[in-house]
Amino acid sequence: MASIWEYANPKKFIDTSNRVIPGLWVLALLCLVTGLIWGFFFTPDDYRQGSTVKIFYLHVPSALMAINAWFMMLVASLIWIVRRHHVSALAARAAAPVGMVMTLIALFTGAIWGQPMWGTWWAWDPRLTSFLILFLFYLGYIALWEAIENDDTAADLTAVLCLVGSVFAVLSRYAVNFWNQGLHQGASLSLDAEENVADVFWYPALVTMAGFVLLFVLLVLIRTQTEIRARRMRALLARERMQ
Amino acid sequence: MIALLKRDLALAIRAGGGFGLGLAFFLIVVTLVPFGVGPQSELLARIAPGILWLGALLACLLSLDRILALDWEDGSLDLLATAPLPMEGIVSIKALAHWLTTGLPLVLAAPVFGVLLNLAGPGFFWLTLSLAIGTPALSVIGTFGAALTVGLKRGGLLMSLLVLPLYVPTLIFGAEVARRGAEGMAVETPLMMLAGITLAVIALLPFASAAVLRVNLR
Numbered sequence: 001m002a003s004i005w006e007y008a009n010p011k012k013f014i015d016t017s018n019r020v021i022p023g024l025w026v027l028a029l030l031c032l033v034t035g036l037i038w039g040f041f042f043t044p045d046d047y048r049q050g051s052t053v054k055i056f057y058l059h060v061p062s063a064l065m066a067i068n069a070w071f072m073m074l075v076a077s078l079i080w081i082v083r084r085h086h087v088s089a090l091a092a093r094a095a096a097p098v099g100m101v102m103t104l105i106a107l108f109t110g111a112i113w114g115q116p117m118w119g120t121w122w123a124w125d126p127r128l129t130s131f132l133i134l135f136l137f138y139l140g141y142i143a144l145w146e147a148i149e150n151d152d153t154a155a156d157l158t159a160v161l162c163l164v165g166s167v168f169a170v171l172s173r174y175a176v177n178f179w180n181q182g183l184h185q186g187a188s189l190s191l192d193a194e195e196n197v198a199d200v201f202w203y204p205a206l207v208t209m210a211g212f213v214l215l216f217v218l219l220v221l222i223r224t225q226t227e228i229r230a231r232r233m234r235a236l237l238a239r240e241r242m243q
Numbered sequence: 244m245i246a247l248l249k250r251d252l253a254l255a256i257r258a259g260g261g262f263g264l265g266l267a268f269f270l271i272v273v274t275l276v277p278f279g280v281g282p283q284s285e286l287l288a289r290i291a292p293g294i295l296w297l298g299a300l301l302a303c304l305l306s307l308d309r310i311l312a313l314d315w316e317d318g319s320l321d322l323l324a325t326a327p328l329p330m331e332g333i334v335s336i337k338a339l340a341h342w343l344t345t346g347l348p349l350v351l352a353a354p355v356f357g358v359l360l361n362l363a364g365p366g367f368f369w370l371t372l373s374l375a376i377g378t379p380a381l382s383v384i385g386t387f388g389a390a391l392t393v394g395l396k397r398g399g400l401l402m403s404l405l406v407l408p409l410y411v412p413t414l415i416f417g418a419e420v421a422r423r424g425a426e427g428m429a430v431e432t433p434l435m436m437l438a439g440i441t442l443a444v445i446a447l448l449p450f451a452s453a454a455v456l457r458v459n460l461r
Contacts, residue, residue, distance in 0.1 A: 160454055161391060171440070172408070
């Protein structure tokens with residue numbers, strides 16, 4: 001049976017991801033278009049929130065991916081620390097800007113949603129605050145990658161930062177919970193809750209979430225390929241200079 | 244280890260003013276706040292615990308680059324790395340020296356500066372206690388940030404960006420202890436959380452700092 005570690009070989013990784021990427025494009029676009037059109041035009045308005053509820057189809061999936069992107073970076077960093085596969089470190093690097101943009105989308109759509117609903121663009125609510133802190137963690141992580149010239153050093157340092165940052169991000173999440181009570185509603189999509197959003201809203205949301213997951217995987221694959229090629233190019237240039 | 248601690252302390256005290264600068268910065272922050280928000284004493288009393296914590300945190304942050312940068316430049320960090328001392332011990336001692344020269348003076352000066360900001364009576368004890376418990380965490384976390392950025396030419400700004408988000412939990416619980424103490428409320432929960440954070444980072448973070456320092460010395 002083929003092991004997942006075969007994809008630690010950059011060539012194998014690029015070949016396989018090239019085969020997967022067109023299909024992912026189709027699936028991601030299909031899910032996003034279907035989910036968003038379904039959500040925007042074919043669901044009833046909420047009886048209290050009116051049509052503002054529809055930003056939900058962008059807000060929730062992006063928030064979901066903002067957290068999952070960091071989690072993916074954490075796993076990739078661990079793989080880099082333990083097994084030292086370069087593709088893994090590059091994948092973590094490639095995922096960071098995508099995750100940061102997802103965080104921004106979640107923050108902005110949340111502000112746009114919050115203005116008519118809560119009467120304010122921003123409140124120091126635990127969830128909002130911890131997302132802002134998550135955004136700062138993304139910023140620091142990306143800045144550290146950019147600042148260090150040696151690739152291996154940068155990969156090592158950012159991997160440790162990702163591990164330490166994860167612990168502190170979780171800690172901050174609970175600390176801000178303690179610090180201020182929030183306006184934000186509780187989890188409305190948990191699998192075990194008695195009361196969830198109604199099925200009419202739930203199914204299109206599920207489709208857009210699938211679309212965001214696929215889009216994230218797609219973007220990370222493409223960006224990882226770019227990183228691998230950029231590194232090859234630098235190696236070739238360096239070799240040329242040597243001759 | 245003791246010798247290293249003595250050396251670091253002597254360097255900090257003798258080598259041109261590094262010692263008092265954090266304290267002076269703290270004083271300036273405290274002086275500037277009334278200019279920014281106005282001199283009404285009720286308002287100052289209400290924000291005093293938070294401002295004092297924030298000032299101490301920033302004073303701590305500004306002195307972080309001295310923890311490792313000088314030793315990195317003159318090569319003594321390489322010598323220390325080849326010494327029989329484990330790297331975890333070196334970074335812990337560095338953090339301790341930083342706390343003794345920056346954190347401890349801040350703790351001792353905070354009540355005096357509290358007078359300037361019209362801090363409420365019961366707040367003095369809790370502010371000092373929370374700073375005494377919380378500032379070691381700031382030093383240890385800061386050493387991690389300093390170890391991450393030690394190889395960079397202009398790492399100061401980047402280090403702030405990396406370290407400040409890590410300071411969030413300490414600041415929240417520390418300022419909460421001071422605020423509740425000043426308002427005469429129960430302080431046990433945030434106090435224990437603060438102590439827990441400090442003990443956990445003292446126990447665990449030196450391993451991360453040592454790991455990144457080894458990478459940087461490679």
